[in-house]
Amino acid sequence: MDQSEREDYLEAVIMHSAEGKGAGTISFLSGVMERDADQVGEDLRYLENEGDLVIEEDGSVSLTEEGRSTGESVLKKHRILECFFTEMLGMDPDTASKEACEIEHAASEETVNKIGNLLSGSGLRCRGRRYGPGFIEGNFPGRQCRFDVIDDFSEGDRLKVVGMRHGPGGGRRLIDLGIVPGEEIKIVRRLPGRSIILSVKGSEVAISREIAGRVMVEKIPDKDSL
């Protein structure tokens, strides 16, 4: 078994335990790894010999100290890479996750940490939390790993634009209409699950939902609550 397979197993076990499921690990793993159960059993016994994990009597798996630290480090790399791909490069989440799965084994911890620094240094936030190298909580796959966008807010909210994600069309027009970093905008109208009207620089601009999902913003607290 090569190193990347080993890492994939350890990553999968952590992911699984994070979801809070106890038993049935072999069948779960065979699903994730896309292998039959016999092969998975064999691989697990190999990893047990290597000292990465312990197979319990009921067939579930628990990690040793060493296995856990290797797994967590890979998972962390995965999250940071995935976040980088979706948020900075504007890739779609599925491709981002797949690519992250490949690169996580090859990239060194140092490289990935640098990318993590870039993410947190750029002032972009991940659902209220600053995204940095120390971040490892949350569900898998990291769909929650995204920055607040107009689409996350409701009618009447006042927002400050912090950035814009890449995407097809529309971008330049948004910028020309004044939706640029630092600009304060307000959601004038929001139809349930649909398009949004923004008030920006004294005029009203209607945008589609996918556009609203590309403009990264932070909320300006209401004056009353201050």
Add this chain to the structure above:
Amino acid sequence: MKFALVGNPNVGKSLIFNQLTGIGVEISNFPGTTIDMLSGNVCYQRERFELIDFPGIYSLEGSSEEEEQVRSYLRTNDVDALIVVLDATKLERNLYLLIQAAEYKIPLITVVNVADEAEKSGIIIDYDKLSSILGCKVIPTVAVEGKNIDQIIPAAMQDAVVIDLEVPYGKHIEAAIRSLVKLTGCSRMDALLALQGTGGEKELMEAAETIGSEIEEEHQMSAHQIIATNRHNEARRIAGEVIEAGKGSKRLSFDIDSLLTRVIPGVPILAAVLFFTLLAVFIIGSFLEETIVELFEALIIEPMYSLGLSPFWEKMAFSFLIAVEAGLGIAFPFVFTFYILVSLLEDSGYMTRGAFLADRAMHRIGMHGQALIPMILGFGCNVPAIMSIRQLSKRERVIASFLITMVPCSARTVIIAGIVAAFVGITAAFSVYLLVFVLIVLTGLVLTRFAPGERYGMVLEMSPLRKPRIDQTLKRAWLHMKEFLFIAMPLLLVSSVFLGMLDYYGILAEFQRLFAPFMEQVLGLPDYASTALIFGIFRKEMAFETLAVLAGTADLGAVMAQSQLYIFAVVSVLFVPCVSTIAVLYKEMGLKIAALVSFYTLGLGMIFGALLNAIFKIL
């Protein structure tokens, strides 16, 4: 001397142009309707000036067709003075364009329009201060009342100056500009444009791309974003200095707006508005058309026959006149009525609300809110509708080509009214519409999955709600109408004469003999119906007239069964778009799409005709 008006959409630029030149031009309340540049002459103190009205644009550096058009004009032509028109109610955003225009180093003056509305809503602008900050003449105007419009030309002649308004773009961009200028010997503006990905020379563009990507890496923002942000900041600074917020009443449109842009009652209102527009056209159109056709028959066609021309020329004259008759019979009662109503919706600013509400529904069929307007225009005539889809992305244009072509235009309304409503019943007529709408939606649902390319979302500035002005509405309706008259009509005339020749030399009869058994078998229609359908390719409503002529009676109910009439109407409504539509599709979208759309609709018409025939037989 040559002057040019430049400004955002909807600032009243066209209205100013009209007042200065007196030529009828479209005044639009829907962003981006004046696609072509207009040019007119102004006389002042016995001198003649050329005045150009550019399409409304938000930026001189964007990539939309209008923006490119204006940019390339300004860069290649000598304009003696730019007249930059700003909207006083949105001064800050409008200044962004002025800042860009200033970089072209063309002498300019500034006109601040709708000064009265700004004042009413509590925006007090210190025009003298604005003038001293910008370093150029500033004229506050109220174009609707013609106030101060007379000052514009004298000012453009005497006071236009190159203004020195260099925005500081930050050290990185400035350094990039300097190195590009050194490297390639271009001007500051060339360098700025190149950094934003627009401009000419290969060498410059390559250098700019390298530097641009370095900047992007460093800042996490594209050079264009940084430049635009700095310009917006400069605009904000200027606006902040000259605007004193005073007390003002809220805009009148505010409360109505909150009704129009909610799901309830907004969507029912939108549906009702569209339904009653179509119903009104249906009723008024049918009534007027009958009168026009009767008059035309009595006054022109019959006298033509009494001239005693040779059979060939008689046929030609008839083909020509019948096309004119149908053109008039459709153009004025249906198309013009429709465009007047649609222009009312556009001028009042309601169309943008409709687009906003329809956004999600339009997404389902592969487009977005902005495509609503072309779809609605399609009810008048498909030709101008297809010409108005340029603002959409490639993918959306492909989908729109199919769907717009299926929208029952005025000519098809004539068939539905003349055949189904008259001989089968009004409910049946509505069922034809329903069938077509269902097919449009289904086609959209399927195309969303297969159309290639990426979808842009809607980014649309909402026009303020305004009371439409009769003269502007009529002018706009006339402009829509002109596209129909000058693009669709000539094609109709030519194809009608061509068809007349085919008929004269017996080619049509041959054709009929060939296809009649098929028509009989599959669609259950009499042999002359196939000829009538062929006529329908040339001009939709001609299918109806030809059917009447070939059947030898206008009382179609007497010679064909109701089911046959219904099938005939459905097939000719779905069946291949008319020649003019195919021509415009070819011009705008290329041969492949034009052919695909034609074959698709042909297939659709045949399949549904056959299906209905089978169903009616069983019943």
